Amino acid sequence: MKKFAGLILIILAFAACKFNDADKPRLPIMGNRDAVTKTVNGKQVTDTVYQTIPDFKFVNQYGDSITQKSLKGDIYVADFFFTTCPSICPIMHRNMLTVYNEFKNVPDFKIISHTIDPKHDSVAVMKKYADKLGITGNSWWLLQGNKEQTYDLGQKNYLVAIKQDDGTPGGYVHQGWFVLVDKQKRIRGYYDGTDEKQVAKMIGDIKILRAEVNTEIAQ
Amino acid sequence: MKLKVIAFIAVMLCVIIVSCQSEAEQEYKRYYGSGTLVYKAKCQNCHGEKGEGLSNLIPPLTDTAYLKKNKAQLACFVKYGIKETITTINGKAYEGAMPANVDMPAIDIAEVLTYIGNSFGNKMGTITVDEVNADLEKCK
Incomplete structure (x- = not known):
């Protein structure tokens, strides 16, 4: 009887390990999606096409041109801010600084912060802001560029609200979302x-996402 | 009977404790408590939960000597903001502006200053609404 119980225990332990393996946490894929039906080898196959972030062109705090290519092979977090923002930006970047410090030595992770007030936030202003914030190197870019392109990207692609409104303090309405994007440019959080x-949850999710992508590459 | 006596003693004890607190102490507690809420709503986003500021962008509220020296101007800073200028806090230069709170009533200013003035290592005592009103009249 004792032997039998021992055997069951071993089987259970083994099953538990197996189960854990299959139950590895995975982040959902967010944003709009389309079903595309195509013919593969004479068979009708329906595939899900996920929304991805399209190409863009901005300039970072060092004056370098940044496009989708500059983020190739990277997981990244995007947010929208402006340097003179009196309301939620300081607390957003206080929190983002924690994320920066956690991942600044990780090669496949970046942070991009788009200014929604490019008229005031020139490259020089952004560089000064970066210096005062205490960020160096290329793991956190402050991006400046065409205002319409920035607003379009925010509203249509990252699906966050941005609006100019002279009635609110600072003159802009915006939400404090951090958007997590994977190496395939899909929104994951x-x-x-x-x-x-x-x-703090995002920091955990970034770790999950990095592990997930690495196993996918290994397969 | 015994229960009644115990209850009576308990009530008396409460009365004694409450009345032992001087009126000034109670006023301080009232100011400080309300000031916590004003701070959360109006200051904390930038200056932080512990008054720590943000890197070299936003100064901390921990420079006790600075606060003491500029005590008469603190109400003006809160109400009318600080225009683009360089301020030295804890020996570090901060440049930039602080937004104004022109609609903030004097009592809220007094409360939040009492909170800041007695948190983050500061010990300034109560900053009353009368002091704030007097200081506001002299704002430049």
């Missing part, structure tokens, strides 16, 4: 950048 707890 939204986090309230003003909430320390959600940002």
Whole structure:
């Protein structure tokens, strides 16, 4: 009887390990999606096409041109801010600084912060902001460029709201979302950048995402 | 009967404790408590939960000597903001502006200053609404 119980225990332990393996956490794929039916080898196959972030062209705080290519092979977090923002930006970037410090030596992770006030936030202003914030190197880019392109990208692709409104303090309405994007340019998570707890969750999710992508490459 | 006596003693004890707190102490507690809420709503985003500021962008509120020296101007800073200028806090230069709170009533200013003035290592005592009103009249 004892032997039998031992055997069951071993089987159970083994099953538990197996189960854990299959149950590895995976992040959902967000954004709009389309079903595309195509013919492969004479058979009708329906495939899901996920929304991806399209190409863009901006300039970072060093004056370098940044496009989708500059982020090739990277997981990244995007947010929208402006340097003179009196409301939620300081707390967003206080929290983003934690993310920066956690991953600044990781080669396949970046942070991009788009200014929604490019008229004031010139490359020189962004560089000064970066210096004062205490960020160096190329793991956190502050991007400046065409205002319409920035707003379009935010509203249509990252699906966050941005609006100019002279009635609010600072003159802009925007939400404090951090948007997590994977190496295939798909949106994998939204986090309230003003909430320390959600940002801590994002740090965990970035680790999950890095592991996930690495296994996919290995297969 | 015994229960009644115990209850009576308990009530008396409460009364004694409450009345032992001087009126000034109670006023301080009232100011400080309300000031916590004002701070959360109006200051914390930039200056941080512990008054720590943000890197070299936003100064901390921990420079006790600076606060003491500029005590009469603190109400003006809160109400009318600080225009683009360089301020030295804890020996470090901060440049930039602080937004104004022109609609903030004097009592809220007094409360939040009492909170800041007695948190983050500061010990300034109560900053009353009368002091704030007097200081506001002298704002440049």
